[in-house]
Amino acid sequence: MRIRNTSISVLRDSIVETRAFPVEHNLRGPIERSWRRCLINGVDSGHPTALPPALISNPESLVVKVSRDIVMSRADLLCDSPVGLMVADRQALVMSRICGDKRLTGLLRESGSEEGNRLDEAVFGTNGVGTALEEQSLVHITGPEHFADAFRDFSCVGVPIRHPISRRIIGVVNLTCLVDFADALMAPFAQETAFAIEQQLYLDSSRSERLLLQHFLTRKRSTERPLVALNEQFMITSPAASRLLANVDHSHLWELVNSTRESSTGGVETLLTPTGDELQILFSKGEADDTGIIVELLPMPDLSTAHSVFAAVRPVERPLPGLVGRSSAWRQVEDSARKAQSTALPLLVRGARGSGKRAVINAMFAEQSAAGLLYCFDGRMQAVQGLSSWVQQVGEALAVPRSVVVLCHIPAIDAHSADAVSALLDSAGPAVARIVGIYSDEQEVPRMLVGLLERLAVVNLQLPLLRDRLEDLPDLLNTLTERHLPAGSQMRWRDDAVRLLARLPWPGNVRELENVVRLVAATHHGRTVRAEDLPANVRQHASRRQLTLLERLEFEAIVAANEQARGSKTEAAAILGISRATLYRKMRTFGIPLSAAI
Numbered sequence: 001m002r003i004r005n006t007s008i009s010v011l012r013d014s015i016v017e018t019r020a021f022p023v024e025h026n027l028r029g030p031i032e033r034s035w036r037r038c039l040i041n042g043v044d045s046g047h048p049t050a051l052p053p054a055l056i057s058n059p060e061s062l063v064v065k066v067s068r069d070i071v072m073s074r075a076d077l078l079c080d081s082p083v084g085l086m087v088a089d090r091q092a093l094v095m096s097r098i099c100g101d102k103r104l105t106g107l108l109r110e111s112g113s114e115e116g117n118r119l120d121e122a123v124f125g126t127n128g129v130g131t132a133l134e135e136q137s138l139v140h141i142t143g144p145e146h147f148a149d150a151f152r153d154f155s156c157v158g159v160p161i162r163h164p165i166s167r168r169i170i171g172v173v174n175l176t177c178l179v180d181f182a183d184a185l186m187a188p189f190a191q192e193t194a195f196a197i198e199q200q201l202y203l204d205s206s207r208s209e210r211l212l213l214q215h216f217l218t219r220k221r222s223t224e225r226p227l228v229a230l231n232e233q234f235m236i237t238s239p240a241a242s243r244l245l246a247n248v249d250h251s252h253l254w255e256l257v258n259s260t261r262e263s264s265t266g267g268v269e270t271l272l273t274p275t276g277d278e279l280q281i282l283f284s285k286g287e288a289d290d291t292g293i294i295v296e297l298l299p300m301p302d303l304s305t306a307h308s309v310f311a312a313v314r315p316v317e318r319p320l321p322g323l324v325g326r327s328s329a330w331r332q333v334e335d336s337a338r339k340a341q342s343t344a345l346p347l348l349v350r351g352a353r354g355s356g357k358r359a360v361i362n363a364m365f366a367e368q369s370a371a372g373l374l375y376c377f378d379g380r381m382q383a384v385q386g387l388s389s390w391v392q393q394v395g396e397a398l399a400v401p402r403s404v405v406v407l408c409h410i411p412a413i414d415a416h417s418a419d420a421v422s423a424l425l426d427s428a429g430p431a432v433a434r435i436v437g438i439y440s441d442e443q444e445v446p447r448m449l450v451g452l453l454e455r456l457a458v459v460n461l462q463l464p465l466l467r468d469r470l471e472d473l474p475d476l477l478n479t480l481t482e483r484h485l486p487a488g489s490q491m492r493w494r495d496d497a498v499r500l501l502a503r504l505p506w507p508g509n510v511r512e513l514e515n516v517v518r519l520v521a522a523t524h525h526g527r528t529v530r531a532e533d534l535p536a537n538v539r540q541h542a543s544r545r546q547l548t549l550l551e552r553l554e555f556e557a558i559v560a561a562n563e564q565a566r567g568s569k570t571e572a573a574a575i576l577g578i579s580r581a582t583l584y585r586k587m588r589t590f591g592i593p594l595s596a597a598i
Contacts, residue, residue: 008144009152016045019536030135031145034126036532037134040539041122046149063087063161063171064095066200071096074193082181084108085193086174087161088129090119095171104178111150113176127151128174132158136169140187143179155182159194164202165213173197201482209234211291217388219294221342226281230254231292241297257281257293320363322480323356325472329464336391337364340459346425347436348456354511357438358408360463365404365434372401379412390419398424403433407456410439415448423451438465466506466513473498480517491521497533504541558586 011025012035019039027035038045050279067087074085075098084099095117099105108114112124121130125147132139142155156176160169173194175186202210208231216229216236224239231252280298320334341364349357368374375397382390397405407413407421425435437456441443445453478494485491506512516538524533530541557576565571573583 012045012144012147015039019239019539021532023039027145027405030131030137031126031141034121034131034134035147036530037121040531043122043147045125045560063089063197066204067096067171067197068159068175068198070193070200071098071537074098075100075236078208083175083177083186084113086113086129086172086176087197088119088172088174090168090170092130092133092172093118094129098539104176107153108176111154113324123579124148124150128156128158128176132160132174134472136160138187138191144183144485153178155179155186157186157190159187159190161194164198165205166234167207170201171197189302191263197247204474208291212236215291215294222295226297227294228253228257228297229292229294232258234292237259251271257295296305320360322363324475326475327471329469330472331483333360333461333463336461340364340461343459344434346456347434347461348439348453348459349369349436349461349463350439350441352465352509353440353442354509355463355465357440357463359510361406361436361438362459365436368402368404371402373400374406375400375403376406378406379407379409379417382412382414382417387414387417391417391424394421395424398428398433398435401432404436405433408438410449410452411446413449413452418449418452422455425455466509467504470502473502473513476513477501477517480514481521484514484518484521489525491524491529492527493529494531497529497534500531500534500539504538535560554586558583 007026007168011022011027015021015035016039021032021036025032064087069466071085071087078085078098078100080100082101082104084097084101084104085099088094094113094117097108097113097115099108113119113244117131119127121127121134124130126141127146128139128141129150131141136252137160140156141151141158141160144152146152146154155175155178156174159173161171161173162168163170173191175193177183177186212229212231212234213236216227219226219229220238227238229236230253235253281295282298283293284296285459320337323334325331325334337360350356350359362369362374365374377390377394377397385393394405394407397403413421435456437453438452474493477498481491481493501513501516516535519535520529520533526533558572561572561575562569564575569583570579573580576583578586
């Protein structure tokens with residue numbers, strides 16, 4: 001297949017400059033999707049910054065051991081031919097490479113296609129290793145279809161290697177040549193090589209692994225539920241279960257499932273994770289010998305919004321009106337709010353700006369609001385209404401039976417007003433009304449308000465940051481979209497858009513998210529929101545992914561070591577007690593510039 005170099009190159013330059021795709025173009029589907037990912041990841045189309053070659057950390061890994069003899073047998077076939085054969089692992093790390101042409105060998109080396117290099121699409125752009133892993137299928141990329149100039153002289157085919165038992169991708173076979181030598185037989189040759197590796201993997205599999213596969217396939221024919229078969233070393237999943245368990249550690253799941261089976265009395269069982277989440281499972285009947293365990297995940301989840309196995313599977317109590325969220329952090333908020341509803345004690349709702357404090361109060365006291373008994377007094381309004389008038393109105397509301405009186409923007413309350421409200425609360429006797437305060441965590445408590453806050457904080461309700469409840473993003477997006485779309489309109493958020501939004505730190509929390517939704521709802525005219533449809537500033541500020549608490553600590557340690565070493569990666573690695581290759585890998589993972597002495 002010949003590609004018109006000029007038209008594709010001009011198209012790429014235009015897309016890089018405008019960061020937008022024209023309505024009509026001549027890119028094939030896999031290439032278009034890859035280029036869109038390259039834009040989102042900020043790949044440099046001119047000279048992508050690659051990691052220096054690293055030592056193969058595990059030369060006896062499964063993909064290396066099994067492919068070694070097969071690759072060497074192909075060496076004779078490729079002798080003196082202008083074609084290179086590479087095998088990479090599932091992390092896009094090139095584990096082995098053979099090439100029968102000296103010129104091609106040099107060009108591959110210059111492009112970064114070396115043993116020890118990670119040909120990650122997010123670094124190198126569209127290529128026969130990283131893109132095959134992203135697409136999870138055979139890819140054929142020719143000349144200017146490569147996003148980066150470093151590969152534009154090559155034509156390549158990439159074929160994923162799947163484990164014959166688990167069907168999970170464990171690597172890629174890549175065949176590369178110069179564009180002028182591209183041949184229609186490249187794809188069949190690469191496919192045959194990948195198939196030979198998979199055959200050898202099956203032959204090398206243990207008897208217990210093969211039996212586990214047989215049990216899994218037998219059970220799969222009789223159920224449509226997400227299905228998992230696992231033992232201590234191995235796990236097989238149906239497509240539905242694979243999506244649900246994408247971020248679940250195999251060893252942790254095995255420990256939970258195995259310990260539950262030992263104490264199971266039959267029927268549906270609940271696995272309780274260390275974080276307090278629950279996973280409902282059903283053990284398969286008639287399990288044979290001790291090859292492993294087969295379980296079904298219950299109930300059948302809605303995979304379109306299943307971004308967390310535990311959030312999707314665990315039954316959720318009926319939420320407070322107007323509130324959405326199924327994360328562990330948000331369930332704790334709702335549980336605490338329900339308990340606080342049942343008392344008449346003063347309540348202080350705390351949280352960062354934009355975290356939804358007013359929304360929680362409106363949900364808790366929806367009945368009082370409907371009856372006209374929810375009064376809100378803004379501390380900033382004293383300057384408009386006058387101190388005496390403002391305090392008088394608070395006192396009158398506190399005297400209304402069954403009312404709820406909310407004080408917001410408390411730091412703006414004058415010292416004399418704070419003393420007056422405190423006196424009103426002290427003299428109220430048996431409470432006629434419920435008093436509630438709202439306080440933002442970013443605000444330092446002035447000394448003159450300590451007494452008032454102490455009176456309000458009999459019951460405390462702390463709201464989490466949005467970045468600590470990212471599992472709720474799909475629900476929040478759907479709810480906010482319904483709020484801001486014109487009547488009768490519909491809009492769905494695709495998974496790639498949700499994943500990109502999850503990479504942002506969200507200092508403005510739910511209010512900041514709502515601003516993004518409002519902008520998209522007003523400017524996007526399609527029914528589906530993709531990652532590339534998000535505002536440019538959102539895409540630009542999205543990091544590779546959201547870090548956990550431990551990863552944040554690791555990130556800060558790496559930054560500090562780089563500062564101490566003044567940019568010397570060797571010295572920084574020594575300070576951290578890790579290898580230089582590990583340091584480079586972690587810097588890439590955290591998005592830390594490799595060339596900067598940060």
